[in-house]
Amino acid sequence: MPDRSFRYPLRWHVMDALERGADILWPATFSRMTGWLLAAPAILLVGLLVLGLIQIGDASMHVLDTSTFRMSEAYTLANYADAFTSAVYFKVAWRSLLAAALTTALTLAFAFPYAYAMVRTRSATVRKALLIALFLPFFIGQVVRAYGWLIILGNNGIVNDMLGVVGVEPIRLLFNFPAVIFGLVQYMLPFGVLMLAPALTAIPEETEIAAGSLGASWPRAIWHVILPMARPGLIGAGIVVFTLSLTDFAMPAILGGGSQDFIANAIYDQFFRTADQGLGSALALMLVALGSLIVGAVFTLFGAGTLALGARK
Amino acid sequence: MSTAEAVRTDTASTATTAVSVDGVDMDFGTGTLAVRDASFTLETGRFLTILGPSGSGKTTLLRLIAGFQTPTRGEIRIHGQRISAKPPHKRSIGMVFQRLALFPHMTAAENVAFPLKMRRHDPATTPDKVDAYLRLVRLDGLGDRRIHELSGGQQQRVAIARALVFEPDLLLLDEPLAALDRKLREEMQLEFRRIQKELGVTTINVTHDQREALVVSDEIIVMDHGEIQQAARPSEMYRNPANAFVANFIGVTSFLDGRFDGGALDVGGVSCAGTPVSKLDPGSPARGAIRAEQVRLGAPGTTLEACDTQLDGVVDDVIFEGERLVYVVTVPALGDAALRIYHHDPAAQDLYGAGAAVRVGWTEADLRIFKKTGEPA
Ligand SMILES: Nc1ncnc2c1ncn2[C@@H]1O[C@H](COP(=O)(O)OP(=O)(O)OP(=O)(O)O)[C@@H](O)[C@H]1O
Ligand SMILES: [Mg+2]
Numbered sequence: 059m060p061d062r063s064f065r066y067p068l069r070w071h072v073m074d075a076l077e078r079g080a081d082i083l084w085p086a087t088f089s090r091m092t093g094w095l096l097a098a099p100a101i102l103l104v105g106l107l108v109l110g111l112i113q114i115g116d117a118s119m120h121v122l123d124t125s126t127f128r129m130s131e132a133y134t135l136a137n138y139a140d141a142f143t144s145a146v147y148f149k150v151a152w153r154s155l156l157a158a159a160l161t162t163a164l165t166l167a168f169a170f171p172y173a174y175a176m177v178r179t180r181s182a183t184v185r186k187a188l189l190i191a192l193f194l195p196f197f198i199g200q201v202v203r204a205y206g207w208l209i210i211l212g213n214n215g216i217v218n219d220m221l222g223v224v225g226v227e228p229i230r231l232l233f234n235f236p237a238v239i240f241g242l243v244q245y246m247l248p249f250g251v252l253m254l255a256p257a258l259t260a261i262p263e264e265t266e267i268a269a270g271s272l273g274a275s276w277p278r279a280i281w282h283v284i285l286p287m288a289r290p291g292l293i294g295a296g297i298v299v300f301t302l303s304l305t306d307f308a309m310p311a312i313l314g315g316g317s318q319d320f321i322a323n324a325i326y327d328q329f330f331r332t333a334d335q336g337l338g339s340a341l342a343l344m345l346v347a348l349g350s351l352i353v354g355a356v357f358t359l360f361g362a363g364t365l366a367l368g369a370r371k
Numbered sequence: 372m373s374t375a376e377a378v379r380t381d382t383a384s385t386a387t388t389a390v391s392v393d394g395v396d397m398d399f400g401t402g403t404l405a406v407r408d409a410s411f412t413l414e415t416g417r418f419l420t421i422l423g424p425s426g427s428g429k430t431t432l433l434r435l436i437a438g439f440q441t442p443t444r445g446e447i448r449i450h451g452q453r454i455s456a457k458p459p460h461k462r463s464i465g466m467v468f469q470r471l472a473l474f475p476h477m478t479a480a481e482n483v484a485f486p487l488k489m490r491r492h493d494p495a496t497t498p499d500k501v502d503a504y505l506r507l508v509r510l511d512g513l514g515d516r517r518i519h520e521l522s523g524g525q526q527q528r529v530a531i532a533r534a535l536v537f538e539p540d541l542l543l544l545d546e547p548l549a550a551l552d553r554k555l556r557e558e559m560q561l562e563f564r565r566i567q568k569e570l571g572v573t574t575i576n577v578t579h580d581q582r583e584a585l586v587v588s589d590e591i592i593v594m595d596h597g598e599i600q601q602a603a604r605p606s607e608m609y610r611n612p613a614n615a616f617v618a619n620f621i622g623v624t625s626f627l628d629g630r631f632d633g634g635a636l637d638v639g640g641v642s643c644a645g646t647p648v649s650k651l652d653p654g655s656p657a658r659g660a661i662r663a664e665q666v667r668l669g670a671p672g673t674t675l676e677a678c679d680t681q682l683d684g685v686v687d688d689v690i691f692e693g694e695r696l697v698y699v700v701t702v703p704a705l706g707d708a709a710l711r712i713y714h715h716d717p718a719a720q721d722l723y724g725a726g727a728a729v730r731v732g733w734t735e736a737d738l739r740i741f742k743k744t745g746e747p748a
Binding site: 262264265267268269270271272273274275276278279282283286287289 | 437439458459460461462464465466468470472474475476485486489490533534537
């Protein structure tokens, strides 16, 4: 008997069985419909979302009658007028936008070197360590993490304790704007790194070596070659981080302590505190519009093909 | 020799020696050395080709010369200076990579201008230089195209212009033509030669294409299993291969296995006239090699002119290659050894078909007898 070195992998056996099963459930004659089948979950999800949005849109056009605590029957744009003219909401919206922009800039600035190190390191151990350090906070969850920061940064927290040792009076590190930004950046970092890493992996190391052999020192190679080539990844990561920050709820609620409300907090208040569904819905739709507008602007500015490398004109 | 003398000869030799590789080993920790004890020197302005089969260590040797990797043992000097003395971006080496490594976010012209900018050449002269080098590689007018708007051969030429524009001391090419179709590849080979002669830049080219090596180079190094098998000029390499491996790798060669009988090659009792190339002990296993254009072919029963050995054979196969035919003839007297024989006039009348009886022969000078080493080549 010939000495065979190739063995049919177990995984292939499993695949074969799955394929036979799939053949029974979805015979080959249906293959013209396969595309629709694959898209079905997405269509279902988007459909539900659209239904929800229509409902919210409807709700946003009824005002709350404060005497009966019922929604009015008549359709009106009064909620939108309220939201637009209110100085409080303007301030909240402005704060959310500023925080999202700051968070995006800071997160990308930190995520880029992290992703670069993770992709380029020669040591598998270092890569694993970086990955684990990235994912651990993921498992902890946003609220627990924010609470953790309360303990660490609080008046009696570790940081102030240590400052006390060197004779510095306790500083109020919490419940202000920087604290929220700090929490958001820390929360967004893994998203940023995970979106940048594939973009950096797609840049061949040879291209970087080529830049070096052509006379570019390492920082200049990064600036002139790696950053521009990673642009689709940077824009993708930027959009994700920006929209997630803009619509964030937990960080401003916990680390801002009620003094640093974002739009989502204002919406929450309308729905669950004041029970003004109308105003809450109007605010929610305005947030959707704001986010879509900004993402749309980015796409028009950098081209819709931004996320697909090389399709750029 | 005194130390002073040694220093003097050293500096004297560096005046013309562009690259010197001395006893270089490269160990990736895989159990075998990717490069073993490589030594050679290359004079300024010469075109060297490193030739060898896949996995023979060509790229590794080139990357060592470029300084992207550090050899486990030995020393590499460029114009007398150790390669590791400077960081990569301060070295004067232009490299064309196997996968080109062009910058997709720049135009062709920007790619070519990049090294000038990085090396802080005078910005005033940059446009002229970029134009001149685009013209040199025959890409004038295409400078504004983005990389993905160029054909494979055009991208190739951008990579060459980019590697040449800053006038490096040394140009390294890593199989840049491998992906091109044959026609374009042969055009580019001549182009390489033209550009290299025009600029006089010392060049090291890596390829597994023997034709390319013969066409473009001043010198060839043949590698196998990480070891340099032979270093010689193309014509010398073709005429006098140092061993059976080189004989097989360059040109179309047939082999006869037997024993060296002190003067000729003994194949199963039949004495084949030949010339020993390496030192051979009488009675030791030996391998005869003969080129397809050196075997004579004639009608059965005829006497072939000036042939020292003549034998009867049977045509086994006839391969049409366009400008020539290749006969595969088996010789029963030599244990059915197969000889490949060129026939350069496919339109001629005296063609033999498969199964035809023929007579084959050769002169003593044309059959080279090598020491038999290892597995068949
Ligand atoms: N980074 C590496 N790590 C481990 N082994 C390597 C590495 N690079 C090359 N090798 C091994 O060294 C040997 C020579 O490789 P090299 O790339 O130099 O071959 P080559 O002659 O350029 O082949 P090809 O014509 O296929 O490009 C091969 O056996 C290869 O597997
Ligand atoms: Mg190679």
